[in-house]
Amino acid sequence: MSHGGPDGGQEGGKVTSMHDAVAGLVGDGDTVAIEGFTHLICFAAGHEIIRQGKRDLTLCRMTPDVIYDQMIAAGVASKLVFSWLGNPGVGSLHAIRRRVERSDPAPLELEEYSHFGMVSRYTAGASGLPFMPLRSYHSSDLPKVNPRIVELESPYGDGVVYAVPPLNPDVSIVHVQRADKDGNCHVWGFLGCQKEAAFAARKVIVVCEELVDGRVIRSDPNRTVIPGLVVDAVVAEPRACHPSFAQGYYDRDNRFYVAWDSISRDPAKLEAWLEEWVYALGSHKDYLAKMGAEAWARLTPDRCLSEPVDYGAYSPG
Amino acid sequence: MSHGGPDGGQEGGKVTSMHDAVAGLVGDGDTVAIEGFTHLICFAAGHEIIRQGKRDLTLCRMTPDVIYDQMIAAGVASKLVFSWLGNPGVGSLHAIRRRVERSDPAPLELEEYSHFGMVSRYTAGASGLPFMPLRSYHSSDLPKVNPRIVELESPYGDGVVYAVPPLNPDVSIVHVQRADKDGNCHVWGFLGCQKEAAFAARKVIVVCEELVDGRVIRSDPNRTVIPGLVVDAVVAEPRACHPSFAQGYYDRDNRFYVAWDSISRDPAKLEAWLEEWVYALGSHKDYLAKMGAEAWARLTPDRCLSEPVDYGAYSPG
Amino acid sequence: MSASPAEYSVNEMMIAASARQLEGEKVCFVGIGPPNIACNLARRTVTPDLELVYEAGVYGADPQRLPLSIGDPTLVTGAVSVTSMFEIFSFYLQRGLIDVAFLGASQIDRFGNINTTVIGGYDEPKVRLPGSGGACEISINANRVFVIMPQSRRSFVEEVDFVTSPGHLAGRRPAEWLGGGPYVVVTGLGIYRFGDDGVMYLSRMHPGVTVEQVQANTGWDIRLSRDLVLTDPPSELELNLMRNELDPEGIYTR
């Protein structure tokens, strides 16, 4: 098994830098999904979008999380499509709340679902279906404020379900643990909607902890969550999810999530944070250098390896 | 890692014998699915159903394969729900054809879909949905001969799709590579509809190549395809899929599939085969003893292990 | 030995009472915060075999530390199964495999209708709350819904500002809904259940609480059980587990 970082001999394929991936594939006005349910949230991609001053994006995520609070505070988005708006385990996303509650400094359009609704939208988008049926929304006020959530009679006359329409982002950005240069990806731990968001999107940026030889991927094809077939760019950017986590690589930085609460309550502190941790830095490598190596000792778990499985070698008989 | 066969120290849980699982859970008149798409087809379970003389079953499978030809020849079924009727890579299933083409020795009711239709039926059944939409069947004659396949207008006014109803077998029998005593299962290689058939069913029998300690399952939770939550019985029956295969354990016995063609063309030869290989034997252990050890040398692949992944040990911090 | 009222907090009482409600349950859809502590307390007391399902995609979690977030990596390592969120919602929740699910609430009415979306109007909210997450479909599909929430006139209201998750509506749930809806509500003051007409009633009061206090913190005329009894206070075992193992920093319990 031979691993190679971005400078480690994995040339060619779709491998590029975060700067070039975002510059080349994310356009003003695009619908963009940076997915990952608590796990594998690619903060580094969000920071690069802020640095490049993208504007008027429609941002999609089940849980906007701290990264969308940062992006929306930085003014990259005019609309948010979501299902749960908070700082998980901590409280509110104050920059987003200011825009929603007081149009401060500008209004933010909301398009709101439940989690199952968002999951079903990505799944319909990934499946080429005009809608996905689900048992939810009965007697909830959500369909009243979102006309895209509609009632649908079962064709077998056995009752009513609801439907949601497909979500097909212009660009989905998904973080994974392992990818090869063609964008074939192994993911483990919480899968969130990484697969559905990738298959649903018109363009896909994969960001990985490790760029690995294709033989590593092919040693366990059942672990491949996203095939290179749907991937346009591969960025090797270790630790790009901080303060979110990558199962087996680093822990969630709960202290940062708690600290964000007081930063985001105060627009001046938030602006200073963006200046110090995003605008003043050229890349995620600068961010990691600024964090320092010590932080990672606290965040690095002990090893806990899976039992391998035997696929068998079936050669000409 | 500690493996245990049925006599290997894995007491308790849902572990039982094939005889007792079939006797206790499969009733005359039941709708039964023995799934597995070319891979992991549990022939031993089909043989036990024949031996116990079950009657009037509705048998469901995407590809009836040789095992349903045997079961239907033995008279256990009055109806077949399917999407592709053949001996894969070889030709026809002659016992089934005799019943369909000439009601010889008795008629067989057919309920026919396409593969995607059957997959969608199991998925609707597993999802608690009254139907699943799909893009198929337009201008095909299949809906004309199967009124359960119906047109459905998209609620967004963007065209017509088709719907199929849920399939919820009374009993699903699924073969897996690894299970623990509670029925938590690792599966790799072709997954077919094992997961969907298990979640859709009212009762589930899991048959495994290896009964393993729960720690093996928990070492790789993303590999768990079926949770014990939906499993009623666990049968440790190695090599129970012959002449089908278990990825990494043994190869498909193509010679048997080819040989079946001439056996099943001739009702007398077929009856003699059933007598010799099913009725005269008490269990799958007898079948393996009758096959002899030599056959397995030809069918056993070399090892080809997956790269492990690191889940990380996240202990109190 | 039980502690006296002075020796435990309102939240400790609420969580201990919630944990006891899980006796006999098998599969529980867990939320973060107090529900998470209640479920893990139940696993160490009344129901050791309780299987925990988290919407992030876990069945049979075996957390080695108290997860701060609903998506903590300790919920993955050593779990029975980790799967996509589509499958958690489709194959577990919508299939009817969830016995009990916990929901929180910012507002609840007498029928158990829950608001976690906005205080005020939707388009010009006074307070923008997180929204549904999985709560809307959980309230419709889980066999029984347990609500844990703080109680006051601002949370126990005559009419919720927004129905995020439907309860018993105005007394009847349609037949095609899989789940039974709200089954019990546990607050800092007591334990509530629902009558056949879908209306909430006070079933138990926590030690030291009065009926007057309950009514003062309820936005409608609260109905009382004919055999209203007192909750047992948290036991030493329950308090020790919460204080030393499950929430040593006291984030949710103090």
Next chain:
Amino acid sequence: MSASPAEYSVNEMMIAASARQLEGEKVCFVGIGPPNIACNLARRTVTPDLELVYEAGVYGADPQRLPLSIGDPTLVTGAVSVTSMFEIFSFYLQRGLIDVAFLGASQIDRFGNINTTVIGGYDEPKVRLPGSGGACEISINANRVFVIMPQSRRSFVEEVDFVTSPGHLAGRRPAEWLGGGPYVVVTGLGIYRFGDDGVMYLSRMHPGVTVEQVQANTGWDIRLSRDLVLTDPPSELELNLMRNELDPEGIYTR
């Protein structure tokens, strides 16, 4: 150097011609038998990067031996991805990611409508065929459908006994169908394409075949291309690969 007609079989010509049609294609949904050999031949000749998708659940298979069945374990070991059949049909086929898919046919009509279900009536069939498998949805959703089949008056018919997989209907496919329908039909006699009106025409004839022979084996008045040309016979390379590597026992090629 090409072989002369006497030196190769009808099936070898048909498979070599099919493989050449894959030039420039990227993602191919493979069926078992002749399509499987044609795809693997194409990977060794005109399109080395062709990715093979099998309905059993494989993307990017790298078979180390010729699989006899569509579900051979050699398709799994070393593949890029193995996934559920629901995802193969939903996320690959129905999403529009399949460039070209091969179908076989027992009967085909001039519009490319295909029967693989029954000869005779459905309820009292003369011959019960396998049925659709994935063919019905493949014919609707794959960008282009390639058909490989033996040609005779029994297979090239005026009207198919049963439409298993729709072609160009009577000339027009509805806009909501994702795929373009039948694109090419390769038989032992020649190569057929479809006009703008959805009607099949003879585009190329295999060496040694006459127009009279084609018409004698077609159940309707076959239309000819204005620039009808001859297929190149199988090259030595193609024959060597088929005979020595891909089908040494000659199951499909002889």
